Amino acid sequence: MEYVTLSNGVRMPMLGYGVYQVSREECERCVLDALGAGYRSLDTAQSYYNEEQVGSAIQKSGIPRQDIFLTTKVWVEHYGYDAARASVLDSMAKLQTDYLDLVLLHQPFADYYGAYRALEDLYREGQLRAIGVSNFYPDRLVDLASFARIRPMVNQVEIHPYHQQEEAKHWMDKYGVQAEAWAPFGEGRGGLFQDPVLTAIGQKHGKTAAQVILRWHLQRGVVVIPKSTHPERMQENLAVFDFTLGEEEMAAIAALDKKESAFFSHQDPNMVEWFVQMVDRRKTRQDSTGEPKNW
Ligand SMILES: NC(=O)c1ccc[n+]([C@@H]2O[C@H](COP(=O)([O-])OP(=O)(O)OC[C@H]3O[C@@H](n4cnc5c(N)ncnc54)[C@H](OP(=O)(O)O)[C@@H]3O)[C@@H](O)[C@H]2O)c1
Secondary structure, eight states: OOEEEOTTSOEEESBOEEOTTOOHHHHHHHHHHHHHHTOOEEEOOGGGTOHHHHHHHHHHHTOOGGGSEEEEEEOGGGOSHHHHHHHHHHHHHHTTOSOBSEEEEOOSOSSHHHHHHHHHHHHHTTSBSOEEEESOOHHHHHHHHHHSSSOOSEEEEEOBTTBOOHHHHHHHHHTTOEEEEESTTGGGGGGGGGOHHHHHHHHHHTOOHHHHHHHHHHHTTOEEOOOOSOHHHHHHHHOOSSOOOOHHHHHHHHTTOOOSOSSOOTTOHHHHHHHHHHHHHHHTTOOSSSOOSOO
């Protein structure tokens, strides 16, 4: 495993296991398989509705809590100081832990300043080892990093070979914010796993396109949290520390950038309206279906 040292000195594994779209029924088994394969970093969120299953898998694994880097994210309906603070304590109870390694604000909407202040206080009290944000594009990241008391240590955004986020990464680097890729494979959209450039590079190294993608992220200094429900793929996705991409190979992958999201833009006002309506629906308990793709 390779590690990165965050701006506050905390060491974070460069490769972890994400549990978005892992059902409650499968989640405990998947996390146990991932820990068994050797993953020691887990990425969940309040909005994934599987924190309890992640917590019970950690307990059942018998792996000491301090050996696991555990991340969760605060969802928008819990924004504002008091609600965010209460929601993090609730997440800790669900995850059966008395501290978290990293807590992120999941989206850059609503009262994220209030929510962030709650994270700052929990961090100062020693309940969180690191704090950060997700889906904060450069304008909002620079704003928060400038006016918050504690700069976010991590920003988790969509990054993959078809959406490389060079500009966003530039601003994260400038403010000392570690870039973390969600959907490091872009969920395979646009035929990424079959991309001829990636498969050809893989053949040279005896690796799959998926492994080449993860290696590319790591060599760019981007933390990755690939998701798979299949144990053999979990192992495949971990076996990326025994080869190196050359400069020409990195350049060939850089040339694949389409510079646009494979999902949606958080800066599209229509999407912001969609999020607002979704939060409202949930508040009135009307929403249990039609959940959004990729958050
Ligand atoms: N902060 C945010 O807003 C946000 C948004 C999205 C995701 N995330 C986080 O990022 C994590 C990863 O993103 P993601 O799950 O959306 O997408 P992803 O990791 O890019 O892709 C997952 C997809 O790739 C498949 N896959 C995994 N390994 C493979 C391999 N070696 N070969 C072929 N196919 C493979 C998986 O299928 P199987 O499962 O069937 O193997 C699944 O369909 C999430 O779990 C979550 O923790 C955060």
